[in-house]
Amino acid sequence: MSIYLLTGEQPDAHIDSWEDAACNIGTLGPGEYVLNIAEKLQAEVITANKVHVYSGHALMQGRHWYVDGEGVECLIENGASGVKRNDLIVARYEADVSGMKGISLRTIKGTPTAQTPEDPTYVTADLYANPEAPVNEMPLYRIPIDGLVVGTPVKLFKQASSSGIIADNVDFDGKVFTTTEKSKLSGIASGAQVNPGNATGSAPGLMSNTDKSKLDNIASGAQVNPANVITNGLTGATNRDAALNNFFNYPSTLNATQVAIGVKRGSSWTADTLWGSNKRSTLQLGGGTQVIIAQPVYDDSDSAAANVVVATDGTLRRSTSSKRYKTNIESQVIDPDLMLKLNPRSWIDKEKAKKANKEGTRLDDLSRHTGLIAEELDELPDGNLFVIYDEKGRPDAIAYQNMIVAAASTLQMQEKRIQELEERVLKLDQLL
Numbered sequence: 001m002s003i004y005l006l007t008g009e010q011p012d013a014h015i016d017s018w019e020d021a022a023c024n025i026g027t028l029g030p031g032e033y034v035l036n037i038a039e040k041l042q043a044e045v046i047t048a049n050k051v052h053v054y055s056g057h058a059l060m061q062g063r064h065w066y067v068d069g070e071g072v073e074c075l076i077e078n079g080a081s082g083v084k085r086n087d088l089i090v091a092r093y094e095a096d097v098s099g100m101k102g103i104s105l106r107t108i109k110g111t112p113t114a115q116t117p118e119d120p121t122y123v124t125a126d127l128y129a130n131p132e133a134p135v136n137e138m139p140l141y142r143i144p145i146d147g148l149v150v151g152t153p154v155k156l157f158k159q160a161s162s163s164g165i166i167a168d169n170v171d172f173d174g175k176v177f178t179t180t181e182k183s184k185l186s187g188i189a190s191g192a193q194v195n196p197g198n199a200t201g202s203a204p205g206l207m208s209n210t211d212k213s214k215l216d217n218i219a220s221g222a223q224v225n226p227a228n229v230i231t232n233g234l235t236g237a238t239n240r241d242a243a244l245n246n247f248f249n250y251p252s253t254l255n256a257t258q259v260a261i262g263v264k265r266g267s268s269w270t271a272d273t274l275w276g277s278n279k280r281s282t283l284q285l286g287g288g289t290q291v292i293i294a295q296p297v298y299d300d301s302d303s304a305a306a307n308v309v310v311a312t313d314g315t316l317r318r319s320t321s322s323k324r325y326k327t328n329i330e331s332q333v334i335d336p337d338l339m340l341k342l343n344p345r346s347w348i349d350k351e352k353a354k355k356a357n358k359e360g361t362r363l364d365d366l367s368r369h370t371g372l373i374a375e376e377l378d379e380l381p382d383g384n385l386f387v388i389y390d391e392k393g394r395p396d397a398i399a400y401q402n403m404i405v406a407a408a409s410t411l412q413m414q415e416k417r418i419q420e421l422e423e424r425v426l427k428l429d430q431l432l
Contacts, residue, residue: 017101018131021062030128032138033160034058041067043089043141043153048328049076051089051143051153053105059160060093060138061127065103072105079112079145082389086110086117086144089153090137099132105140114393117144150328305401319401335382336413338406342377346370374398382406 006015006023034041034056041056051074057066074089088108095101110120119142125133144151202209307319323329346368356366374395377383386406388397 024059024062028160030061032060034157035160045150048150048330051076074105074107076107076143076150077109079148081147081385083112083114084117084146085112086119086142088120088139089141090122090139093136095132095134114389114391334406334409336409338380338382339410341380342372345373372398
């Protein structure tokens with residue numbers, strides 16, 4: 001068995017990186033931390049394809065590494081319309097075959113999905129037990145990507161406190177307290193009772209003897225904290241059940257000040273009435289018709305463009321185009337031949353066809369719709385830019401209002417070709 005002095009002058013170089021890492025592990029622990037100095041490796045989205053990581057120092061299982069004042073830019077691949085993705089920015093520790101070690105920041109691309117995205121996998125190793133491990137990756141940030149929008153980086157690392165802060169918050173057994181816990185302990189008066197026993201009707205304990213007496217006097221099965229009398233049309237109800245009975249005692253015919261909503265009782269939906277003020281329409285959610293009826297909205301017509309979108313989760317959202325609601329705006333190159341490859345179609349909606357079959361109406365008497373098929377558009381180059389996908393990633397709808405930019409790309413291409421042809425004709429005329 002041998003003993004070595006590391007912090008002391010020796011005739012030859014005698015301290016290697018593993019020994020230095022062991023000292024750091026004993027001081028701050030074996031984990032992976034960002035130290036409380038410099039800019040603490042803060043991250044910022046610069047463009048739709050770049051995230052800038054600022055300066056800072058960190059420990060990876062005792063290995064000290066840092067980013068200098070210039071910072072590091074990490075590249076992010078473009079997202080796709082209608083799907084989400086999580087990318088990871090990691091610090092990658094690598095050892096080559098000669099034993100030399102290095103570190104770099106890299107982006108691990110996640111898997112696109114129309115559902116909730118998961119973080120991609122990364123490589124981990126025990127660098128203390130295996131100092132020659134070829135790779136270990138320390139996650140720094142999750143980069144959420146929704147469609148074409150790169151979201152705010154989500155911090156994944158722990159930030160280590162300085163040793164002085166830790167020393168101020170330990171007890172005599174070496175256990176670490178939080179600042180809040182230490183303040184609580186410091187505020188306990190000398191001689192205060194610790195771990196009091198159970199209360200009785202005459203002596204306080206874990207609760208006052210007065211509260212204990214109140215609890216003892218409550219009969220088994222008694223109702224606790226009954227509701228106060230409910231007004232606004234539900235007067236006379238003195239508990240929850242009575243309030244609900246009064247609430248659902250509504251006329252069978254709705255008038256102009258009532259709103260019908262679907263209420264789920266057990267496994268079935270029924271239409272119930274929610275009373276409200278100044279309501280002009282009937283709103284039916286879930287009930288037998290499973291539709292939303294807003295007759296006043298239909299009656300109040302307007303020549304402006306449509307600006308309401310139904311999302312895949314059923315929510316209604318206002319469609320906007322102002323740059324006030326956008327970020328990471330960039331120029332988009334679109335295949336100029338996209339509009340020339342479109343395949344116009346006409347069809348009858350399935351729901352209307354089903355209703356016609358039930359009512360005995362001929363399909364030839366139904367009006368046909370003209371447009372495009374989302375699956376066919378999705379197969380064209382750049383067609384996916386205008387396809388809306390459902391939660392399973394399947395083509396579901398088409399953003400027709402956005403296809404004006406594809407038409408503009410085609411017109412610009414044709415205008416360029418027209419100008420080239422005019423120049424050629426002019427040259428030919430000059431030769432004649």
